[in-house]
Amino acid sequence: MxxxxxxxxxxxxxxxxxxxxxxxxxxxxxxxxxxxxxxxxxxxxxxxxxxxxxxLQPMQAAPGVTTIGELEILDFLDLFVAAGQGLLIDARLPAAYGSETIPGAVNVPAATLQPGNQYRDDLLNALGVRNGDFSAAYDLVIFDGGADAPAAAEAVRDLLGAGYPATKLKYYRGGLSAWTGAGLSIAQGQ
Incomplete structure (x- = not known):
């Protein structure tokens, strides 16, 4: 226009x-x-x-949470996800996730992490949190559609608010648009 x-x-x-x-x-x-x-x-x-x-979202989603790029995601998939110690989380809605996502990602929509969600404790339990103990919780990389999408940053802040340690969270601000812009493979969400 x-x-x-x-x-x-x-x-x-x-x-x-x-x-x-x-x-x-x-x-x-x-x-x-x-x-x-x-x-x-x-x-x-x-x-x-x-x-x-x-x-546009700030480069840092929250204090203490590292922002990463594409190469760090590849390392995370290799070192954490493949070892069963981490999850690559697509924070977009299920329809967007189902259409295309980063290979190896699981869908946890940002809204499910909000304090008002009655199932949030069940979700935290699925992420390895046991009765408020985060020591066995998964390391997470959280992304969404891109630098102008708020879902991933909101999910990071909601997890921090629930007590998730910042050291176990990473933020991929570039999201799917940076991933595809770099010419990297995409997958259909499961």
């Missing part, structure tokens, strides 16, 4: 387009970014999915 393009109501209906195409927010607290570099004004805007909910 062209910035500032406005259509008549009938044309918008025929094209299934908004009446006025507009840029979207960069993050919940930032519409755009402007800076002067060597006397030249530079403005950065964002177009694409509406923010919220599709706001």
């Amino acid at each position: 062209i910035k500032g393009l406005c259509l008549s109501a009938s044309a918008a209906i025929l094209m299934a387009a908004p009446l006025c195409a507009q840029n979207t927010r960069i993050s919940e607290d930032r519409d755009a970014f402007s800076v002067s570099l060597n006397g030249v004004s530079v403005r950065i805007e964002r177009s694409g999915p509406a923010c919220p909910p599709a706001c």
Whole structure:
């Protein structure tokens, strides 16, 4: 879409387009970014999915939780998942997970980790937590659709709130979009 393009109501209906195409927010607290570099004004805007909910996420999901990239995921699959000590978690909804995911990932939608979920204790138990003891809990890498998807960061924060140790959590901010953008294999979720 062209910035500032406005259509008549009938044309918008025929094209299934908004009446006025507009840029979207960069993050919940930032519409755009402007800076002067060597006397030249530079403005950065964002177009694409509406923010919220599709706001750019910070590089670090929470204090103490390491953000990782693709090579670290390969190492995690080899060292933790293959040894039965870790899980690669796709925090997206089941339909998105079922369509495509990172090979070896399991689906734990972020909403299931929220404090209000009546089954959260059962889920924590499945992750190796026993009566509030996290010593045998799985190491987890959590991802979602990409840098503008909030599910993985929310899941990390909810797990921390439940007492999960930050040392057992890793955040893959790039998510599926960075994974596919790097040309890496994808799988259909089970």
